[in-house]
Amino acid sequence: MNVDVTRNILTDEVLSRFDLATEEATGLPNACYTSKEWLKAENTRLFAKTWMLAGFCHDIPGKGDACPVDLAGMPLVILRDNDGEIRAFHNVCRHRGAVIVPEKCSAQRMLTCPYHAWAYGLDGSLRSRPHFYGGDNHDTDPGPDAPGLVPVRHAVWHDLIFVNISGDAIAFEEHWKPFTRWTADYDFSALNYAETLDFDVKGNWKLIYENFYDAYHVPAVHPRLEEFSPITGSIGIETEGPWFYNTNPIEEPQEGRGLGMPMYPGLDAVGQRTTWYFHLFPTMAIQIWPDQMAIFQLHAIEPGRTIEHIHMYFIGEAATEPQYAKNRQDVYDMWDELNTEDFLIVENMQGARSSPAFDGGALSPFWDPATQHSAKLMAGFMKD
Ligand code: FES
Ligand SMILES: [Fe+2]
Missing domain, CATH: 2.102.10.10 (Rieske [2Fe-2S] iron-sulphur domain)
Structure with a gap:
């Protein structure tokens, strides 16, 4: 392996851009999404080094x-x-x-x-x-x-x-502590595993991860989600170490989104109308809705190919029984629709990563500090 690959891509000039005010900063350069050598280095310097x-x-x-x-x-x-x-x-x-x-x-x-x-x-x-x-x-x-x-x-x-x-890496309990703090109201002992949905995406894993926490694209890409969980209620994306999170109010429960399935025990009225989006750098996300937990897991196969799994959990043993089969299918259909919308954009952007007219982007001061944070996290693992 060319051990200098990360140095050639994360030059001092590129690294200095990550520290500018967000409007002046950029995300990761194109080669991070297209280089096989970079992906090999991610295996040893990033994926093997963290939880x-x-x-x-x-x-x-x-x-x-x-x-x-x-x-x-x-x-x-x-x-x-x-x-x-x-x-x-x-x-x-x-x-x-x-x-x-x-x-x-x-x-x-x-x-x-x-x-x-x-x-x-x-x-x-x-x-x-x-x-x-x-x-x-x-x-x-x-x-x-x-x-x-x-x-x-x-x-x-x-x-x-x-x-x-x-x-x-740091102790797992430390790594996981922010999530424990944010989700103290949820009784996760009530979770029951139900199903895994698999997707094969022609895009780099980072485009999918970055899209996980990108709440900015919801109105343009997900019209049904926007109706359910409007961008005007979004707090933007908060970050804490490897964690990114965001929360939205639920306007009105829909099929596949909070309608008909058992909810977490003891959730108050606000919790019953709230969605939480947690993203754990580098390859995992956890969405918590009043009636489910969805675990997103990415496997980088090639620079331009990623396998994504969504592992679905529902609340209470009854939720995995036949009486809720239609409700569960509504949830799977919802995720399938949402992911299909997302993958079109991810595959679109993978193609654009060969363009010299883009090399890290021009960022929104409200939504994209998270992209800047992600670039800094990546640099922390990957640079010499
Ligand atoms: S490789 Fe010889 S026993 Fe395993
Ligand atoms: Fe999306």
């Missing part, structure tokens, strides 16, 4: 369940051990480097490598090496110093499993 959403407890409900995850360009595995605890490891055999868990599996007592059958316990320790000393000459007790699976630092919040691959 990233890796998976879900509901994917590994039983002891011995394991699920492979690709994150930051690396194979990882999350699993539930014999005590029911969640663990995370690099998903690579210490012998010759095969992927240990190539696909989701359940009720495993050991993780056995598909290449030469080294077996690891669910705590990652190496338990046996068949034929290690020759045919029928097994190593049945490798001992505690034998090479086990390499653990990955992880944290769990309700159903969500996070990892910090580098191991040196």
